[in-house]
Amino acid sequence: MITVDEARAKLFDLAAPLDEEEVPLTEAAGRVLARPVAARRDQPPFAASSMDGYAVKTTEVQLHAMFKVIGEAAAGRRFDGAVHAGQAVRIFTGAPLPEGADFVVIQEDISRTGDLITIVNEPGSNDNVRPLGGDFRAGLTVEAPRLLRPADLALLAAMNIDRVPVVRKPTVALISTGDELVMPGEAPGQDQIIASNTFGLKAMLEESGAEARILPIARDSHASLAMAFDLARGADLVVTIGGASVGDHDLVGQVAETLGMERSFYKVLMRPGKPLMAGRLRGAAMVGLPGNPVSAMVCGHVFVLPMIRAMLGLGAAAPGLKRAELARDLPANGPREHYMRASVNAQGWLTPADTQDSSFLSILAGSNALLRRPIGDPARAAGEVVEYLSV
Amino acid sequence: MITVDEARAKLFDLAAPLDEEEVPLTEAAGRVLARPVAARRDQPPFAASSMDGYAVKTTEVQLHAMFKVIGEAAAGRRFDGAVHAGQAVRIFTGAPLPEGADFVVIQEDISRTGDLITIVNEPGSNDNVRPLGGDFRAGLTVEAPRLLRPADLALLAAMNIDRVPVVRKPTVALISTGDELVMPGEAPGQDQIIASNTFGLKAMLEESGAEARILPIARDSHASLAMAFDLARGADLVVTIGGASVGDHDLVGQVAETLGMERSFYKVLMRPGKPLMAGRLRGAAMVGLPGNPVSAMVCGHVFVLPMIRAMLGLGAAAPGLKRAELARDLPANGPREHYMRASVNAQGWLTPADTQDSSFLSILAGSNALLRRPIGDPARAAGEVVEYLSV
Numbered sequence: 001m002i003t004v005d006e007a008r009a010k011l012f013d014l015a016a017p018l019d020e021e022e023v024p025l026t027e028a029a030g031r032v033l034a035r036p037v038a039a040r041r042d043q044p045p046f047a048a049s050s051m052d053g054y055a056v057k058t059t060e061v062q063l064h065a066m067f068k069v070i071g072e073a074a075a076g077r078r079f080d081g082a083v084h085a086g087q088a089v090r091i092f093t094g095a096p097l098p099e100g101a102d103f104v105v106i107q108e109d110i111s112r113t114g115d116l117i118t119i120v121n122e123p124g125s126n127d128n129v130r131p132l133g134g135d136f137r138a139g140l141t142v143e144a145p146r147l148l149r150p151a152d153l154a155l156l157a158a159m160n161i162d163r164v165p166v167v168r169k170p171t172v173a174l175i176s177t178g179d180e181l182v183m184p185g186e187a188p189g190q191d192q193i194i195a196s197n198t199f200g201l202k203a204m205l206e207e208s209g210a211e212a213r214i215l216p217i218a219r220d221s222h223a224s225l226a227m228a229f230d231l232a233r234g235a236d237l238v239v240t241i242g243g244a245s246v247g248d249h250d251l252v253g254q255v256a257e258t259l260g261m262e263r264s265f266y267k268v269l270m271r272p273g274k275p276l277m278a279g280r281l282r283g284a285a286m287v288g289l290p291g292n293p294v295s296a297m298v299c300g301h302v303f304v305l306p307m308i309r310a311m312l313g314l315g316a317a318a319p320g321l322k323r324a325e326l327a328r329d330l331p332a333n334g335p336r337e338h339y340m341r342a343s344v345n346a347q348g349w350l351t352p353a354d355t356q357d358s359s360f361l362s363i364l365a366g367s368n369a370l371l372r373r374p375i376g377d378p379a380r381a382a383g384e385v386v387e388y389l390s391v
Numbered sequence: 392m393i394t395v396d397e398a399r400a401k402l403f404d405l406a407a408p409l410d411e412e413e414v415p416l417t418e419a420a421g422r423v424l425a426r427p428v429a430a431r432r433d434q435p436p437f438a439a440s441s442m443d444g445y446a447v448k449t450t451e452v453q454l455h456a457m458f459k460v461i462g463e464a465a466a467g468r469r470f471d472g473a474v475h476a477g478q479a480v481r482i483f484t485g486a487p488l489p490e491g492a493d494f495v496v497i498q499e500d501i502s503r504t505g506d507l508i509t510i511v512n513e514p515g516s517n518d519n520v521r522p523l524g525g526d527f528r529a530g531l532t533v534e535a536p537r538l539l540r541p542a543d544l545a546l547l548a549a550m551n552i553d554r555v556p557v558v559r560k561p562t563v564a565l566i567s568t569g570d571e572l573v574m575p576g577e578a579p580g581q582d583q584i585i586a587s588n589t590f591g592l593k594a595m596l597e598e599s600g601a602e603a604r605i606l607p608i609a610r611d612s613h614a615s616l617a618m619a620f621d622l623a624r625g626a627d628l629v630v631t632i633g634g635a636s637v638g639d640h641d642l643v644g645q646v647a648e649t650l651g652m653e654r655s656f657y658k659v660l661m662r663p664g665k666p667l668m669a670g671r672l673r674g675a676a677m678v679g680l681p682g683n684p685v686s687a688m689v690c691g692h693v694f695v696l697p698m699i700r701a702m703l704g705l706g707a708a709a710p711g712l713k714r715a716e717l718a719r720d721l722p723a724n725g726p727r728e729h730y731m732r733a734s735v736n737a738q739g740w741l742t743p744a745d746t747q748d749s750s751f752l753s754i755l756a757g758s759n760a761l762l763r764r765p766i767g768d769p770a771r772a773a774g775e776v777v778e779y780l781s782v
Contacts, residue, residue: 025575025590026590026593026605029593029594029597029598030594030598041579041585043584043752044584044750045579045581045583045584046581046582050748050750074570074611075569075570075571075582075682076569076570076571076572076582076583076611077570077571077582078581078582093682093683094569094571094584094682094750096581096582130748130750134748134750134751135748135750135751135752135753135754136752136753140753142756148594149594149756149782150591150592150594150595150598150688150691151591151688151752151755151756151758151782152756153590153591153593153594154587154588154590154591154592154684154688154752154755154756155587155591155752155753155755155756156575156590157575157585157586157587157589157590157591158584158585158587158684158752159585160575160576160577160579160585161575162574162575162576163576178466178467178485179465179466179467179468180466180467180468180485181467183553184416184547184548184551184552184553185551185553185554186551188432188436188551190436190437190469190487191437191466191467191468191469191487192436192467193434193435193436193485193549194432194548194549194550194551195548196545196546196548196549197545198548199416199417199544199545199547199548200541200542200544200545200546200548201541201545202417202420202544203420203421203539203540203541203544204541206420207420207421207541214417220465220467291466291484291485292484293545293549297541297542297545300541357441357521357525357526359435359441359485359521359526360525360526361434361526361527361542361545361546361549362526362527362531362546363526364542364545364546365533365540365542365543365545365546367542391540391542
């Protein structure tokens, strides 16, 4: 058996960054920028007024100075002409500053009578002008890789980037295995339970930028599993759930190997989730998760999401851990890294769930944290700072 | 002018929770559960083995005890028969416990020869049995409203809930206004800039569960704005950007009022974002955001996202604030609540951006926090704890 970190390192070997594709700006949110993009223009593309007021020459700005208003400049409609001594142009926020003017006296500091204005309040030193390129100059790049957030989309729009090079979404095929499983909505027999892992994993992976499809349930037979692997063709990542130890056999692994899987590892020093398998099958990465619902979801957080991030070009890194204070004592951990279901409250106290049975989804759904206990972690007392994964 | 809190309270009056719709389980991730749903079955639906081993009677479990193996039970295939004294059934994880058996000796504690097994290690007191309904009983409810996360989907599946009642997604129509605007990908004239707000806002709102559509840019004319409001029909929320003070006029508000808008308020004591307008138009909520890109995005976080959450039934609450230590001194704040663009690092230090110009998207895109300064907040020294919004 290997450690969690060793297993993750081997998984990253299977998870090379994917190629890029171009998407319209409206579909770029949450995608990963594949290469730097450069602004196609200066922003603002001209010196612009940042206020409503009157554009004049700085040298003439003083209390009680008078000007003749010779025109108007609004956003989208510049004043075609120049401002000379003693002249002013009525100007609105965002409008190009007229030639000859380099100061905007805000309208609150002006008294106007017909075409004549007077500065009636001390105008201060702020010129209320946004210089050409003050936000960015043509050629400014947004660096890659970068997970594009809403403000990035606004920035890309302002740069006049209408199509965005992003990393292709990893496609994931999810295969539940087991004679005991039926799909939600069916009428299960007395020995049967409902397949739940694929639904949780699909949501988890898609939240992180993958595209996951749920394949038909594979039965515990060579033929059924082989059919499922055929249906998974074309996916970047094939995830099986369960079947790693059916009877005395590692059935999924055996079938995958007859189909040509090069096995990377089998079993990890981890709770929950010991029977975890990985390899490469027909050019795709393959991960075999344990069948217990909680184990499958925890392994999703600890192993599969980092693979997705690596495929998206966001780097090969363990999931980020946060810190909280333990709300109660914990006994020493054993020889496997343990991810305990837990809740962190608003005050930053972490309470591990009383029941850590790896099949209890109600406990997992009520948790917002996985407390990470290293191998051989000693007993911990309430108040000690521990590390956890937000889920 | 009214305060940010007063404005938000008035916005919540416009943002009633929406009705429910039913979606397939695979589409329920990130949606809000509209009413409690109850488990349709017990989980597990039978007492089940939690390990691979041998099912026997507890009363017979002791070191060196011998049993005859009379059959096998696997997940999905129970043993049809009863376990009597001196008998054992080979059992695998997840299999129903046979009648008469109430203890599973794990295979590591067993020595087997043909059909005879002997307990060769002290088996301990853990029966390795998951009781019927140990995870949940039929009728257990998932309470509403609840934002459905991946683990919830797994739980709903296990409960055999294949269709989920969720709150309808708020539909939002986004209208940029301004003679100076063109869409990304166009060739702007010398006085023109690229419409950026709608792209950032669409991404922001959809991240929070709304469905946003970008309407054609409205020009600064009555006819063009009226056309845009016509195109917005059917939306739950109409958001205009800019045009709140065109020339000396509140053009958007004037046009909306001729179309029947009941105005709720106009202008808020806030930086950036003073010209903010709201009302009700043709049964929809309407919000008029300021046209400066950063102002529009900040108002999106401070006002529009909370409206979306209220429409989703998640309650009428101000956005949650976090705390960090200020990395540098700040002068006193003025008479408006100020949301300063800032960056919080991994160590929890918050650094406000040097430039707070409300039109600079490059600064916003480089920020991950909006530092909230209350009205009249005194000068703050480095090291003081301040409140911010994660963006």
